[in-house]
Amino acid sequence: MFDRIARRINEVFTRRDLQKPKTVPKDKKYRFLIFEIPFAHAQKRRSDALARFSNDPVWKQLSIRNIQLPEEQYELTLLYNKIFLASPDPTRPISVEEAATFPAERTFVAELWGTLCGFIYLSVDQHPLKPGLKTGIVSGIGVLPRFRGKRIGVALLCKAVEFFEKFEPNTIIAEIYEKNFASQKLFSSFGFRHIGESYF
DSSP, X not given: OHHHHHHHHHHHHHOGGGSOOTTSOTTOOOEEEEEEEEHXXXXXXXXXXXXXXXXXXXXXXXXXXXXXXXTTHHHHXXXXXXXXXXXXXXXXXXXXXXXXXXXXXXXXXXXXXXXXXXXXXXXXXXXXXXXXXEEEEEEEEEEOGGGTTXXXXXXXXXXXXXXXXGGOOSEEEEEEETTOHHHHHHXXXXXXXXXXXXXX
């Protein structure tokens, strides 16, 4: 088992699609696409999704709640790192100590059939392209590969809209790695539109 994990880690760090793209400025490594949705539009999308999927057998058993820290920091570490290994994003695994720094009030986990299967991490800040505009930010989202295709990502985005309501932002944005087509599809299906780019 450990050999398989080691091989997978090696594959992630040697993949050609994680190497520096030609379109990226020389002093930067990775290109991210900025996706945005007006907050009022996001509220409508959430209402539509709840009406459409509330009777779905998976959604009936799905629980989305705040992570309990420090009690669940080890579980969050495993969840994040398993998702990381299956993702094209140029991120790195986190340690148990780093998991403990996630703000519990802004970090939500999806639990299905007794298993933590996804997470979303949120923040509120100024819009990166429109100074002075308050925006909700999906700083991170992921679902374990074996739980994909069950609309858990949609449920997590619905939770994000609910969370942001108390802040009354103008928009919600997410920065998505250019090779992460699954995330781009998820956000696009929810009504987000590509409005710009950022480089790291």
